[in-house]
Amino acid sequence: MDAEAWDERYRGTELVWSAGPNRFVAEELAGLPAGRAVDLAAGEGRNAVWLAEQGWDVDAVDFSPVALAKAERLAGERGVTIRTVRADLTEPAGAVEPAAYDLALVVYLQLPWPLMAEALRLAATAVRPGGTLLLVGHDSDNLEHGYGGPQSPDVLYTADRVADVWRPHARILRAEPVGRPVETDEGPRTAIDALVRAERV
Numbered sequence: 693m694d695a696e697a698w699d700e701r702y703r704g705t706e707l708v709w710s711a712g713p714n715r716f717v718a719e720e721l722a723g724l725p726a727g728r729a730v731d732l733a734a735g736e737g738r739n740a741v742w743l744a745e746q747g748w749d750v751d752a753v754d755f756s757p758v759a760l761a762k763a764e765r766l767a768g769e770r771g772v773t774i775r776t777v778r779a780d781l782t783e784p785a786g787a788v789e790p791a792a793y794d795l796a797l798v799v800y801l802q803l804p805w806p807l808m809a810e811a812l813r814l815a816a817t818a819v820r821p822g823g824t825l826l827l828v829g830h831d832s833d834n835l836e837h838g839y840g841g842p843q844s845p846d847v848l849y850t851a852d853r854v855a856d857v858w859r860p861h862a863r864i865l866r867a868e869p870v871g872r873p874v875e876t877d878e879g880p881r882t883a884i885d886a887l888v889r890a891e892r893v
Contacts, residue, residue: 713742714799716828716870716887721746727794730818732781732811733801737763737774740797744772748795753787755780781811788818795819798827802847809857816861819892825862827854831869831886838884839874851886862890 712718717739726747731740734752736759743750744767752763752774760776767774779787782803788796796815803811812827819825830841832848842848855867866889871882 839881
């Protein structure tokens with residue numbers, strides 16, 4: 693899906709996603725000392741804004757100007773400031789500064805694997821030594837055993853596959869599938885996400 697398609701999806705006044713942070717982002721990063729963070733494929737900014745509320749200096753990167761405008765509006769409503777950066781992560785040149793961040797966040801970025809691997813390397817090189825890398829994404833196993841998410845296996849991946857890309861750059865602290873409860877019209881279901889947390893070396 694290209695930027696124009698995402699612009700159209702985000703164009704409504706209501707948020708496409710919830711205003712609160714992803715549950716795994718909040719769980720994994722609560723208590724982490726605040727510094728400078730980059731949220732790659734930030735969308736409407738729910739995680740970026742939450743980080744700003746925790747005291748982080750946040751760059752929210754996305755290729756949809758409509759989403760970034762909504763992220764800025766959400767930040768204003770919450771009384772915090774984020775910096776929005778329009779960039780396509782499939783064309784990473786100049787998207788983020790290398791070794792400039794204490795945290796790189798990648799949440800539900802779903803790209804065909806060669807492009808995804810490049811985006812993951814970009815995230816790794818954006819973080820200075822000792823900094824944190826965190827990914828949450830739709831796991832490959834979600835297609836048959838979970839709920840929702842993309843229905844194309846081409847844009848799904850496993851935690852192990854992500855960890856393999858980050859391993860030359862970082863110490864892997866956690867890499868596993870995790871269940872995420874989802875309320876549906878048919879009752880509660882469980883989505884399967886990939887979660888990877890690493891420390892840059």
